[in-house]
Amino acid sequence: MNAQTVIVADDHPLFRSALVLALRGLLPDATLHEVDAFDALQRTVESGIDADLVLLDLHMPGARGFSSLLYLRNEHPALPVVIVSGHEEPAIMQRAFDFGASGYIPKSSGLPTLALALRAVLDGEIWQPPQLKEAPAQALEHRELAQRIASLSPQQFRVFMMLAEGRLNKQIAYDIDVTEATVKAHVTAILRKLGLVRRTQAALLAQRLLQAENAALEVPAAEGLPVGEDDDA
Structure with a gap:
């Protein structure tokens, strides 16, 4: 070496x-x-x-x-x-x-x-x-979701982490110095890459990602989740 x-x-x-x-x-x-x-x-x-x-x-x-x-x-x-x-x-x-x-x-x-x-x-x-x-194979859906998270672009990942904090689009836009329209585009791309339909799902997933190394990555179904103030992406 x-x-x-x-x-x-x-x-x-x-x-x-x-x-x-x-x-x-x-x-x-x-x-x-x-x-x-x-x-x-x-x-x-x-x-x-x-x-x-x-x-x-x-x-x-x-x-x-x-x-x-x-x-x-x-x-x-x-x-x-x-x-x-x-x-x-x-x-x-x-x-x-x-x-x-x-x-x-x-x-x-x-x-x-x-x-x-x-x-x-x-x-x-x-x-x-x-x-x-030597360990048993992990659930395929969990591995695929983790890999989709890893595929987010740097800016998308920043927005994704800010969703965990409950920030609104205007707050995220101010923090990363872009327009609200750009933030909405990032949120839309994040939902598409992660196979989600609601911003609230992405926020929950980001929160679980930060809770602990072995926190489950399952995300609740969109039905029954509260609609956030900015949940129209």
Whole structure:
């Protein structure tokens, strides 16, 4: 493995230091950047550095659920992201891959596993832990919905996340500096991509996405949902 630039994103100082120490042994010529919060991660990837890899813990200040992974996949689709997490549930691992992760390394893994995963991902491959390969297949409809969420454009994803906060079109338009007509177009595109018919469904789905890594992605049927103030998209 040649000289690389790696971002290590983890808010736990001891684990982050241990991971950096391991990386210096495995990638002695690498340039390493450490961040401990989502806003620091954003600043680092947007600073212009030519990063080759992000090692990402899902739990950091400013990030909920898979929001940090989805941000990276939407804003920097060419940048490989490997989740390094204490969660070892196969459903959570699969969700990470459905959202575009290039690898998933349980924090209980040893140095040989870290080396295998790094080598595979830096060579352009997808690395899955043995726990996931041996697990039963996840429900196809859940995986397809996760993949549709991952297909949203960066601007559509921003709007989608703002729907979770209950923002109206005029508020979203002000925050992202576009017209209300543009926001309506984004909402319409989001509903179409996600196979939904109501804005309220999209808001509920976005809320569930932020609740926890293993929150169910099922969305209630449109019938019976309250009509929001801006539910005409």
